[in-house]
Amino acid sequence: MNIGEVSKRSGLPAKTIRYYEDIGLIQPHRSDNGYRAFAESDLHKLAFLGRARALGFSIEDCRNLLTLYEDRSRASADVKQIAKTHLTRIDQKLAELQEMRATLAGLVSACAGDNRPDCPILADLSSHD
Amino acid sequence: MNIGEVSKRSGLPAKTIRYYEDIGLIQPHRSDNGYRAFAESDLHKLAFLGRARALGFSIEDCRNLLTLYEDRSRASADVKQIAKTHLTRIDQKLAELQEMRATLAGLVSACAGDNRPDCPILADLSSHD
DNA sequence: TCTTGACCTTCCATCTGATGGAACCTCTAT
DNA sequence: ATAGAGGTTCCATCAGATGGAAGGTCAAGA
8 A cells, every 4th residue: 555545544644654753653565666564453543543642642651552552451440540640631731722712702801902002911911910 | 039049939940031031021230240230120020920821811911911011101901802802812721621631531431451552542543434 | 369160151962742844756647 | 770658876955953062251269
């Protein structure tokens, strides 16, 4: 399978697939012409990567998950730990964003948004000293 | 004022302050010894930047906001537009994260997290083909 | 006066996670 | 033979800093 087909079937851009090979996440074989020759298992891993990345797992998380995925004797606790840690990070990020949103929404609704120069948004950003 | 004091008073690391000078957000004067000599107005701008960045505004947003901030004749509508656009981005990001969180939380709670190799998390990540 | 240590300088490398583009090779169909 | 659709490598770039090396400066104490 050439990179184009793998790209279509995995949903990942060819650039990204080459990048993932570069950083050692996959090791496709090479044909005589120098083209990457992907096996079904490579495609499978790439699809796995695509979904894990879409869930916000970092590349290093993905590397660990792939290792665990290929380790038939791993404990599910190891995987769960990675996922739980990630869930905590997501919750933190959510809390931050929600606070940001609240502050910003308040400022936006306080701002007349007309042609006058008075602007509560700038006033707020500059007033805390 | 040297960079150390500005760092303390603005809450920004010295590295970051140098970086902000580098990309043209501030233009502190220089003392005879080559040290950066910050005016109160520089400190003010840096604090402004710190707060805007904390609200998730991009550096380019900040550049625009600073320009508007210094333009006594700007319309508040210009500022509001930047803030509203940013608010929309935050809402998108929030929706994404919430979906991620829901999926991940479901997987985590489905996973026994014991010594057995069966793991719904990995099963899910690998099953969608 | 000398020295120590805190503080300052620049410059270059590194991080995450790709992505864009140039220059060039290969395969397939006409 | 040639066009064009693929493939290849390598190098640069994006955001937004941050780490570290090598070296200059300043103030205080022995």
